[in-house]
Amino acid sequence: MTLATTDPIVAPETLAVAPRPDHLLVAEMVAAGSRVLDVGCGDGALLRLLIERRGVDGRGIELSQSGVNACVSHGLSVIQGDADADLGYYPDDAFDYVVLSQTLQATRRPKAVVEDLLRIGRRAIVSFPNFGHWRTRSQFFLRGRMPQNANLPETWFETPNIHLCTIRDFVDLVELLGARIERAVALDATGRPVRVNAPWWVWNLFGAQGVFLLSRS
Numbered sequence: 001m002t003l004a005t006t007d008p009i010v011a012p013e014t015l016a017v018a019p020r021p022d023h024l025l026v027a028e029m030v031a032a033g034s035r036v037l038d039v040g041c042g043d044g045a046l047l048r049l050l051i052e053r054r055g056v057d058g059r060g061i062e063l064s065q066s067g068v069n070a071c072v073s074h075g076l077s078v079i080q081g082d083a084d085a086d087l088g089y090y091p092d093d094a095f096d097y098v099v100l101s102q103t104l105q106a107t108r109r110p111k112a113v114v115e116d117l118l119r120i121g122r123r124a125i126v127s128f129p130n131f132g133h134w135r136t137r138s139q140f141f142l143r144g145r146m147p148q149n150a151n152l153p154e155t156w157f158e159t160p161n162i163h164l165c166t167i168r169d170f171v172d173l174v175e176l177l178g179a180r181i182e183r184a185v186a187l188d189a190t191g192r193p194v195r196v197n198a199p200w201w202v203w204n205l206f207g208a209q210g211v212f213l214l215s216r217s
Helices: 021-029 043-055 065-073 083-089 109-120 134-143 167-175 202-206
Strands: 035-039 057-062 078-080 094-103 121-129 179-187 209-217
Touching: 021 043, 021 094, 021 121, 021 179, 021 209, 035 043, 035 109, 043 057, 057 065, 057 083, 065 078, 065 134, 083 109, 094 109, 109 121, 109 167, 109 209, 167 179, 167 202, 167 209, 179 202
Parallel strands: 035 057, 035 094, 057 078, 094 121
Antiparallel strands: 121 209, 179 209
């Protein structure tokens, strides 16, 4: 594991742009003042939101050097590391929450990664683009092409995504791991929640992304 940074010297900056709907939903799921590890934290936008609005003790791990640099420039405590290889260095129950936001599909071993999230944190929050969304399906069936949309913006030859899944697939994985779903929300293409009491097949068809709060059984 590469320890690319140390604790921040300055306080994280206030968010300058409106937070993404999925980030706001993740923030709702996190208890104020808790210890949080954001895995694959990118430029640190979610981590900054959690610190600013929930007062968390936030840490991050990010694969790209550019992402680490962006986080450090905003005063965040982030190290460079790989979710597939480096989560094993963290002890059990080191954090109250471990967040994996829009990163699961880019991991090489998603099952092992989710297992590590549940080991390191008392709870895990996982969000991901839903490959079962009706617009994604229509691009396959009607155009015969790999889908591109707001949640899957890259072309097939540039995308970092290697393990795309559907909401139904993820629910099956959670059941396989013996974990408990404490809360689950499907967001449509505009970021609004799909009707809460809808069955899974509706979420799988109309949810552009899923956000899950998990805990160990």
